Amino acid sequence: MNARAFLGTATLLAVAVTARAPGQQRPGAPLEVRIVVAADTVILPPSERLLLEARVTHAARVVVTVTPVGAPNAVVWRSDTVAAAPTAAFGWDLRTLEGEAVAAGRYALTLVASDSTGALAGASEVVMVNRLSPDTVPTPPPLTSAQLEPEIVVVGYSTPTAIFIGTAAVLVPSLLGRRELRGARTGDAGHWIVAGGVTVLGFVAFLTSRRLGFSAQNARRNAETRARRAELVAQVEAANTVARERAGYRIWREGGAP
Amino acid sequence: MNGPSRTPAPRPRAGGLLALAGVAAGLLALAPAAGAAQQFSGAVGSFDAHRLIYYHRSSYEQTGRLVGIAGTVRLWRLRLAVGTERGTLSASTAIPNSDARVRSDAASLLVALSGDLWLGVTREAWRFTADAGVTRWVLGGPVVRYEPDLGLVGLRGIADVSVFTVGGVRDGPGLSKAFRTVLGVSVHPAFIPVSIRLSHRFERIDLRAATADPESVRYEEFRGVVLEATVPARR
Numbered sequence: 051m052n053a054r055a056f057l058g059t060a061t062l063l064a065v066a067v068t069a070r071a072p073g074q075q076r077p078g079a080p081l082e083v084r085i086v087v088a089a090d091t092v093i094l095p096p097s098e099r100l101l102l103e104a105r106v107t108h109a110a111r112v113v114v115t116v117t118p119v120g121a122p123n124a125v126v127w128r129s130d131t132v133a134a135a136p137t138a139a140f141g142w143d144l145r146t147l148e149g150e151a152v153a154a155g156r157y158a159l160t161l162v163a164s165d166s167t168g169a170l171a172g173a174s175e176v177v178m179v180n181r182l183s184p185d186t187v188p189t190p191p192p193l194t195s196a197q198l199e200p201e202i203v204v205v206g207y208s209t210p211t212a213i214f215i216g217t218a219a220v221l222v223p224s225l226l227g228r229r230e231l232r233g234a235r236t237g238d239a240g241h242w243i244v245a246g247g248v249t250v251l252g253f254v255a256f257l258t259s260r261r262l263g264f265s266a267q268n269a270r271r272n273a274e275t276r277a278r279r280a281e282l283v284a285q286v287e288a289a290n291t292v293a294r295e296r297a298g299y300r301i302w303r304e305g306g307a308p
Numbered sequence: 309m310n311g312p313s314r315t316p317a318p319r320p321r322a323g324g325l326l327a328l329a330g331v332a333a334g335l336l337a338l339a340p341a342a343g344a345a346q347q348f349s350g351a352v353g354s355f356d357a358h359r360l361i362y363y364h365r366s367s368y369e370q371t372g373r374l375v376g377i378a379g380t381v382r383l384w385r386l387r388l389a390v391g392t393e394r395g396t397l398s399a400s401t402a403i404p405n406s407d408a409r410v411r412s413d414a415a416s417l418l419v420a421l422s423g424d425l426w427l428g429v430t431r432e433a434w435r436f437t438a439d440a441g442v443t444r445w446v447l448g449g450p451v452v453r454y455e456p457d458l459g460l461v462g463l464r465g466i467a468d469v470s471v472f473t474v475g476g477v478r479d480g481p482g483l484s485k486a487f488r489t490v491l492g493v494s495v496h497p498a499f500i501p502v503s504i505r506l507s508h509r510f511e512r513i514d515l516r517a518a519t520a521d522p523e524s525v526r527y528e529e530f531r532g533v534v535l536e537a538t539v540p541a542r543r
Binding site for chain 2: 211212215216218219222223226227228230231240241243244245247248251252254255258261
């Protein structure tokens with residue numbers, strides 16, 4: 051139990067609601083009980099708990115249940131049954147029996163006591179539970195085009211293919227022609243003409259061609275940028291999740307505070 | 309001068325060509341249903357040919373211009389082309405060299421392996437008519453055609469290699485080695501609907517000896533510049 055919650059009891063405006071169990075009262079020592087809760091307090095989960103104090107006029111076993119107002123059978127939380135002589139304290143972690151954070155709303159805190167003779171007595175309080183806004187960090191905005199490098203860029207296009215073809219046009223007749231026919235050749239300059247034409251066109255293309263091309267370097271940078279943002283988003287979301295889980299509750303007793 | 313392959317005008321053996329022509333006719337018949345994947349083109353061209361002949365330890369040369377036409381149909385990844393060329397090659401020397409009228413009919417069927425690489429087969433029938441008689445060749449074999457983009461719109465290289473693995477002289481010696489290379493460039497300017505091809509064509513035809521005499525081997529080469537204009541007609 052958190053010290054702060056216990057210190058909150060110093061500001062308790064104790065309200066005692068006494069009920070007598072019909073037909074169970076003893077003439078000498080009727081069992082009277084009351085439940086005491088802070089009039090207005092703030093609880094910071096998961097370390098802090100809301101202090102519920104049971105006070106009885108003589109030794110009895112007590113149990114506290116929490117239900118939404120108007121739904122007495124929908125038990126949100128139930129304490130252990132403990133002995134109170136003359137007091138017993140409970141700490142509600144503001145979670146349901148299923149372990150989930152309790153929703154904001156009006157809740158009835160009901161105390162039931164039974165003594166050794168079997169006499170029953172009960173008391174209740176109504177509290178308002180409100181969740182405080184968590185202290186979260188805004189999620190980083192999506193990447194803009196200005197933050198990313200263009201992956202399709204205009205590049206110069208060059209290919210040695212033209213030079214290969216031109217060279218082949220020059221060499222093929224010499225390399226692949228019959229040795230016996232070399233002497234019969236009279237000025238076949240065609241292959242030189244074609245080779246020159248192909249090579250010149252290849253150089254023209256090499257010097258003037260521009261086309262859209264994929265930039266692997268820019269794509270790699272963009273992937274790194276996206277990964278960094280994803281990592282940052284994950285960190286922020288994790289921090290915000292913790293902040294929401296740890297958002298405080300303000301709890302005040304009806305009639306005790308606004 | 310046509311050496312041992314001289315024959316008295318035999319009937320042409322054009323079964324392979326007829327088969328390819330049949331395939332072409334079939335593709336053309338399918339054309340109306342083929343949609344945008346089909347493309348037709350027609351071409352005219354000239355081949356400034358040097359024909360070099362080696363026979364019985366002597367070499368001869370003929371020069372001339374062959375003029376041809378060709379048609380191509382493309383269906384998806386297939387390209388079927390048929391063409392013919394003819395002309396006269398003038399002998400540079402006298403007897404036994406003599407002028408020859410040349411006619412060549414060819415058909416090829418190619419399949420695209422990628423955007424610029426084609427593989428297929430070709431079949432050709434050559435007819436040489438000289439004073440001494442008529443000689444016929446039938447050549448066939450695989451073709452590899454590479455037409456790389458050279459970097460400018462409409463500018464592509466041409467590297468075409470045909471290896472004639474079957475055929476030879478009709479009723480004469482067969483081939484010992486024969487191939488053709490066509491190396492050049494094609495330009496298709498954006499402002500005219502015509503593609504211009506400038507290439508150098510080199511052919512080597514080695515024929516086996518026609519007789520027991522090893523001197524009867526015959527080697528021929530064709531070489532020269534080819535200039536073609538192709539008009540595409542996309543349907």
